[in-house]
Amino acid sequence: MGSKPETSISHNLRIILFPFPFQGHINPMLQLANLLYSKGFSITILHTNFNAPKISNYPHFTFISILDNDPEDKRFSKSSLIDFAPNFIFKQDGADVLRKELELLLALEKDKPVSCLITDAFWHFTQSVADSLNLPRLVLRTSSLYSTIIFSSIPLLDDRGYFTLDDSHLEEQVSEFPLLKVKDILKIGIKSNKDPYAELLSDMIKQTKASSGIIWNSFNELEETELERIQHEFPVQSFLIPFPKYLTSSLSSLLDQDQTVIHWLDQQSTESVLYVSFGSISQVNEKEFLEIAHGLVNSKQPFLWVVRPGFVKGSTWLESLPDEFPGEKGRVVKWAPQQEVLAHEATGAFWTHSGWNSTLESVCEGVAMICSPFRGDQSLDARYISDAVRVGVYLENGFQREEISGAINRVMVDEEGKEIRERVRVLKQKADVSLMKSGSSYESLESLIDYMCSF
Ligand code: UDP
Numbered sequence: 001m002g003s004k005p006e007t008s009i010s011h012n013l014r015i016i017l018f019p020f021p022f023q024g025h026i027n028p029m030l031q032l033a034n035l036l037y038s039k040g041f042s043i044t045i046l047h048t049n050f051n052a053p054k055i056s057n058y059p060h061f062t063f064i065s066i067l068d069n070d071p072e073d074k075r076f077s078k079s080s081l082i083d084f085a086p087n088f089i090f091k092q093d094g095a096d097v098l099r100k101e102l103e104l105l106l107a108l109e110k111d112k113p114v115s116c117l118i119t120d121a122f123w124h125f126t127q128s129v130a131d132s133l134n135l136p137r138l139v140l141r142t143s144s145l146y147s148t149i150i151f152s153s154i155p156l157l158d159d160r161g162y163f164t165l166d167d168s169h170l171e172e173q174v175s176e177f178p179l180l181k182v183k184d185i186l187k188i189g190i191k192s193n194k195d196p197y198a199e200l201l202s203d204m205i206k207q208t209k210a211s212s213g214i215i216w217n218s219f220n221e222l223e224e225t226e227l228e229r230i231q232h233e234f235p236v237q238s239f240l241i242p243f244p245k246y247l248t249s250s251l252s253s254l255l256d257q258d259q260t261v262i263h264w265l266d267q268q269s270t271e272s273v274l275y276v277s278f279g280s281i282s283q284v285n286e287k288e289f290l291e292i293a294h295g296l297v298n299s300k301q302p303f304l305w306v307v308r309p310g311f312v313k314g315s316t317w318l319e320s321l322p323d324e325f326p327g328e329k330g331r332v333v334k335w336a337p338q339q340e341v342l343a344h345e346a347t348g349a350f351w352t353h354s355g356w357n358s359t360l361e362s363v364c365e366g367v368a369m370i371c372s373p374f375r376g377d378q379s380l381d382a383r384y385i386s387d388a389v390r391v392g393v394y395l396e397n398g399f400q401r402e403e404i405s406g407a408i409n410r411v412m413v414d415e416e417g418k419e420i421r422e423r424v425r426v427l428k429q430k431a432d433v434s435l436m437k438s439g440s441s442y443e444s445l446e447s448l449i450d451y452m453c454s455f
Contacts, residue, residue: 009040011453013115015043016105018098020142021051022121024279027249028142033061034247039449044099044105044113047264057251066101067094091396095125099379100179100443109390115452116212116445124207136455143242143356145216146378147386150177150185152205152233156186158193159436179388180380183396213237213451217360219245220440221430222389224319239448241432241441245362248339249357255282255335261304262340264331269349271421274408275341275367277306282374285315286320288399293311295404301348301412302329306336333430342367349411349421354382363391367419370395370407373424391424 015036019029030053033043044062047053057065090267106114107442116136119126128451141148150157157163170183190198208214214234219242220227227267230238243249250257265273274327276296278284284292289312295302305326309317311352318325318332326332338358341347351370352358359381362369369392370383386394393416411417434441 006038010111011115011449013205013453014042014044014105014109014112015452016046016102016117016172016344017140018046018117018119018123018126019053019140019223019314020122021048022354023051023254025052025120025122025142025194026051026254027252027357028243028335029118029140030058030252031217031243031247031249032140032241034251035241035445036449036452037061039445041115041452046101054162064101064105066097070369085412085415087411094158095129098126099129099132099150102129102135106133106135115455119286121204121208121214124200125211126205127207131210138213138215138452139208139211140215141208142217143240144359144381144384145218145230146388147234147356147380148205148208149226149229149379150188150380151182152200154188154190154201155193156200158198163191163193171332179445180383184379184383187373187375188377189375207377209234209236211236212455213239213448215448216240217243217356219431219434219445221434222363222427237447237451239444239451240281241445241448242360242364242434244357245431245435245441246341246363247335249361250337251338253335253337257313257335257337258333259337261331261333261336262344265304265341265344268346270345270413272302273346274299274301274349274351274370274412275336275338275347276303276351277336277338277356277358278308278372278374279309279355280308282353283311283314284399286315289315289320290401291401292404293325294401295327295399295408298329298401299405299408300329301408303331304336304341304347305330306338307332309334336423339365349408349417351408351438354378354385356382358380359385363427364423364431366421366425368392368411368417368424370411372399389423389427390428391420393420 017029019026033077037043046064046066048068049065100348116138118138118140121139121141127137134150165182172182174180174185213236218240220240247439310403339361342361347367349368352364354371354373369385370385371392372395373379382394386392393411395407433439
C-alpha cells in the first residue's frame with residue numbers, strides 16, 4: 001500500500017477525471033487517478049470548489065475547478081447532498097460548462113490526446129456531453145455491484161409496492177432478492193420511483209449503461225455472482241479493481257487525520273481493539289450517541305472511536321458524553337487514518353456504517369465487521385457482507401446499548417467471531433492473489449489500460 005506512485009512508461013495519453021465532491025467518492029477517484037498515473041497516463045482532475053481535493057498532495061496532476069466558481073451564485077451555498085447535488089446534476093448549465101471546459105482541454109497538447117473522460121456515476125449528465133464531443137466516457141461506480149443491481153431494480157420494487165409497506169412487513173423477505181428483508185429496501189431512503197433520489201439513481205443507471213465501460217472498486221472473488229448479473233444487465237465492459245489494495249486514500253482525506261492513533265494502537269495487544277467509524281456524512285441524535293457510548297464501555301473491549309465534528313446533531317463534538325467517558329480502554333478522535341488503522345495488527349474488528357469504501361478497506365485488510373447502515377446503499381451492503389459473504393454481524397435494530405455490547409462480544413470474543421475472522425482472512429488472501437500476475441484484479445487493470453489505449 002504505497003502513496004506516491006512511480007511511473008516508468010508513458011502512453012502519451014491524457015485522461016480527464018471528474019469525481020463527485022464527497023469523501024466516499026473523491027477517495028476512489030483519486031486512487032484510480034494515481035493508479036493510472038503509475039501506468040503512464042497524464043492526469044487532469046476536474047473538481048468543484050466545494051470539497052475540493054488537496055491539490056498540493058498531487059503535484060503530478062493538473063487540477064481545474066469547474067461548476068461552482070462564481071462566489072455570488074447562491075445555489076452553491078448549501079452543502080448537503082440533497083441541497084447541493086441537484087444544482088449540478090439536474091441543470092443544463094452544468095452540461096454547458098463542462099462541454100466548454102472539455103473543448104478547451106481537447107484542443108490542447110495535440111501530441112498528447114485525451115483518451116477518455118472518467119466521471120463518477122452520479123455525474124450522469126456528463127454522458128451526453130461526452131457523446132456530443134465524441135469522447136469515450138468511462139464510469140467510476142464507487143459502490144458495490146450488488147447495491148447497483150438493487151438500485152437498477154427500483155422501478156420493479158416500486159411496482160410491487162415495497163416502498164409503501166407498513167412496519168408490520170419489515171422482517172419479511174424480499175422475494176425478488178431473497179437475501180434482503182423489507183427493512184433493508186426501506187432504509188435506502190426513497191418513498192417512490194418519483195423521489196428526487198430515486199430519479200437520480202434511475203438517471204445514474206441509465207447513463208452508466210450508455211457509457212463506454214464501468215470501473216468498480218471491488219474484486220471478482222468478492223462479487224462473483226453479481227458480476228455475472230451486471231454483465232447481463234449492463235451492456236458494457238466492467239473492470240473490477242480493489243483500490244485499497246494498491247494505494248492508501250489518506251492523500252485525499254478532506255479532514256486532517258489524527259496520526260497519533262497509530263502510536264496508541266502500537267501499545268495495544270494484537271487484535272484487541274474495536275475500530276469504530278460511521279463515515280464522512282452519517283449523523284446520529286443525542287440519544288443514539290449515548291447508546292453507542294454506553295454500548296462501547298459496557299462491552300469492556302478496547303476501542304478507537306472516530307466522532308467526526310457534526311456527527312451528533314445539535315452538538316459540536318463530545319459535550320453530551322459523561323465526564324468519565326471514554327475511560328481507560330477507549331480513545332476518541334475526530335478523524336483517523338482509516339486504512340492504516342485497519343491494517344494495524346492491534347485492530348480486531350471494525351464497527352462501520354457499511355459505506356462501500358469502508359467495507360472494501362476492511363475486507364482488503366482482513367478485518368471482521370459489525371454493520372450499522374444509515375441510508376442509501378449501506379443497508380444493502382450490510383446485508384450482503386453479513387449474510388452472503390458472512391464476514392460481519394448486522395446490528396439490525398438501530399442503536400441499543402445491550403445489543404451493541406452483545407454484538408461487539410460476538411465478534412471480538414465469541415467462537416462465532418473467530419469463524420468470521422477466519423472467513424475474512426481467507427477473503428483478504430483472495431484479494432491478495434487477485435493482484436498477482438494473471439489474477440482477476442491484475443487482468444482487470446491490464447485490460448482497462450489496453451481498452452483506454454484503444455480509443
Ligand atoms: N475515512 C478516513 N478517516 C476516518 C473515517 C473515514 O479517512 O476517520 C475515510 C475512509 O477510509 C473511506 C472514506 O473516508 O475511504 C469514507 O467512505 P465510505 O464510502 O466508507 O463512507 P461515506 O463517508 O461515503 O459515507
